[in-house]
Every structure is written in C-alpha cells, then in structure tokens.
Amino acid sequence: MIRSKKNQSSPDFIGRPVWAEVSLSALTGNLRAIRDYVNPATEKRRTPRKVLSIVKGNAYGHGGAQVAKALEKAGSDWFGVASAAEGIEIRKAGVRTPILVLGGFWPGEEKNLLQHNLTPAIHRCEQLLAFEAAAAKLRKKNVPVQLKIDTGMNRLGIMPKDADCFARQLAKCKHVSLAGTFTHLASSEVLTDTELGHQTKQQLDRFYSTVERLRSLGADPGILHIANSAAIAARPETWADMVRPGAILYGYHPGFDPPERRKEFETKLPLRPVMSLRARLMSVRSIAPGEAVGYDATWIAQRPSRIAVLSAGYADGVHRSLGNCGVLYIRGHAAPIIGIVSMDVVMLDVTDVPDVAVGDVATLYGTDGNNVYPANVVARSIGTVTSDLISGVSQRVPRFYLP
Secondary structure, X not given: OXXXXXXXXXXXXXXXXXXXXXXXXXXXXXXXXXXXXXXXXXXXXXXXXXXXXXXXHHHHOOOHHHHHHHHHHOOOOEEEEOOHHHHHHHHHOOOOOOEEEOOOOOOOOHHHHHHOOOEEEEOOHHHHHHHHHHHHHOOOOOEEEEEEEOOOOOOOOEXXXXXXXXXXXXXXXXXXXXXXXXXXXXXXXXXXXXXXOOHHHHHHHHHHHHHHHXXXXXOOOOEEEOOOHHHHHHOHHHOOOEEOOOHHHHOOOOOOEOOOHHHHHHHHOOOOOOEEEXXXXXXXXXXXXXXXXXXHHOEEOOOOEEXXXXXXXXOOOOOHHHOOOOEEEEOOEEEEEEOOOOOOOEEEEOOOOOOOOEOOEEEEEEEEOOEEEOHHHHHHHOOOOHHHHHOOOOXXXXXXXXX
C-alpha cells in the first residue's frame, strides 16, 4: 500500500528517491557560534580572530559552491579547499572571499591559480620561485601566498630547518607576497597526559620558533593559523589569528581522548547538524523464518519478518560497513540494516515499524522533526570518523538547501 499522506515533509522532485537536505540556518549558526567562541568577550584583542571555513571535499559532502555562498554571506573571512579545481568551482559560483588552496599546486596550475585569484599554500621551497615566475609572466603584483610549516605531522609543509631557504627565496620575489603562515596539528583531540597528548605543545613550540626565525630574516609571516576543529573546541592556546573549522562547521565535534571530554566541549560549543540523508522505501515484503536476505546470505530471518528495500546504497553514501550493524529511522522507529549494503539499495528489517509502507521516508543521519540522529554516532559505530561518512554522499544524490 502506498499512502497518499507521507509521514513527513520532503522535497518534491521526480526521480530516484534519495536526497540530502542541507540546513543553511544550521550551517551559518555554527559559523557564528565558532566565531563567538574563539573571540570571548573577556579577551581584549585589537582585531577579532578570523575564521577560515574548510569547504574541501565538496564541503564535506554538503555541496562546495552552495555552502561557500551561504558562508560568504554570513561573514566567513577565508575558505579552504584541497585543489585549484575546487577553488575554481567556488569562484564560478560568484564567491569573492579569499580562498586558500591547502594542497598547493602542481606544475602548470599556476596560471589557473592566478587567473581565479586563488592563494596557494607553499609546502616546498622550490614552489615559491615557480609561482613568482608565473606571476611575473602575467604581470601580476603583490600576489598572496601562504606558507605551510610541517611541525611534526610529516605530511606537507617545509621543515623548520628550511625557513632560511624560504626567506632567501621570498626576498627575491617582486610579484609574490607572504600573506599567512600555518601548520596542521596531528593529535589535537588527544588531551591525555601522554606522549601523544603532549604532541600539540611540541608542534606549537616548533611553529612559533620557526615564525620567529622568519621574522629575524626579514620575512613578515602574515596571518598565523593553527587550530583545526578539535583545537578550536579544546585548545585556546592554538587559536592564533585565525581558526580553520572543518567537521565542526557541519555540526560535529571530533572524538576526544578521553571520550568523556566530548560532552564537555559539546556543551561549551553547541552545534547543529547541517545535513540529513534520506531515502524512501521502494519495496516491502514478508518473509518466513529461515529465509536469507542479500548477497552471501549474511542475514537470516529468525522470525516472520517484514523486509523493506531502501532506494539508497553505498554509491549514494550509505557506508558499506553499516551492513548488519547500522540503523535507519522511519517516523522515529529504528529499522536495522540487514545483509550486505548494495551499491544502489539497502535492506531493512521493518518488522517492528508500525504501518510501514512503500514510500515511507527513512533517515540515516541528521534531523527528523524533533529527533536528531548524529552522524558522528553512526561513524563511531563502524570505526570511522564523521568526515569520512558525510563526505561520502555522492554527486548523484540531489541536495536541497533549506533556509
């Protein structure tokens, strides 16, 4: 039976019924909350700390261009993307706020960066003169770059010992200027009295000593930024001149160690989930005890059961690891995921969902009326992080942007 009155309001569109709803009020509310949090009234600063909103990875699955437009209107000072291509997409949407390309650039990309007013991160000394040459060729002047320093993550960034090399090369540049200097923290969520818990302090010491070395060599480091999501919430000593919210911008605190600290920071910096992932039931059937469901018969009915097929699978963003352990919610009732998650569909045990019918809406995470189903809880249940889960919502899932 297909009910004429659906169980909840949902976007009106024709097509495969799986979609994501993005709350722009939650998004901009989170930005304001973060900005206020890192600019406490008790602290006297000449200029407020800025916020660089991380919108890489299609804004963690939320839609890079649309999210950047909303955040620009709400006053984000900078944006951070992974690549020139991501930055260009946002520029084409009309965003004019400064954009930092965190991953730097590959040879040949310099022209694209310059033409679209994108600021590259310099993480190898030789990149600076390459970008200077490209700026000179296009007769650009005072083109900003930012310097990334590797202070212990051993991923990207110049080593502290290479500060002299960078400063010498910067002094030769007539078309490029240093607008900022930053680093990335490896374990800011670890707050224990352990070697790992002390790593953030070690990174801070290396960062500021390198910054001082640059200054002593005549290089103005520009705006300084260090804090990622965990550090924003838990480590005020890392806030510097600007902070870089990632997952917390989209409503989720990271997992802290020890875990009991999570509630403390969720209370100090309350956030709202921005995205809700939903799909409709496309089939409901009854099966007898002993019948198997899905590939490889990994779930077998132990009782007479009602089985629903959901119009979403791992190619949409339902993590394959949720097979036989995840849950979706239908009108507030839990419906366990059974069997292996397929590319395009998921099977649910809806035996205990009253009056279930084809067309009913199921929510994997996000909000549903007054109910909240946090994505970070789903992520922890399968041993991954929230960013992995929400950024996995694919391009074939339409996004609807709600006020």
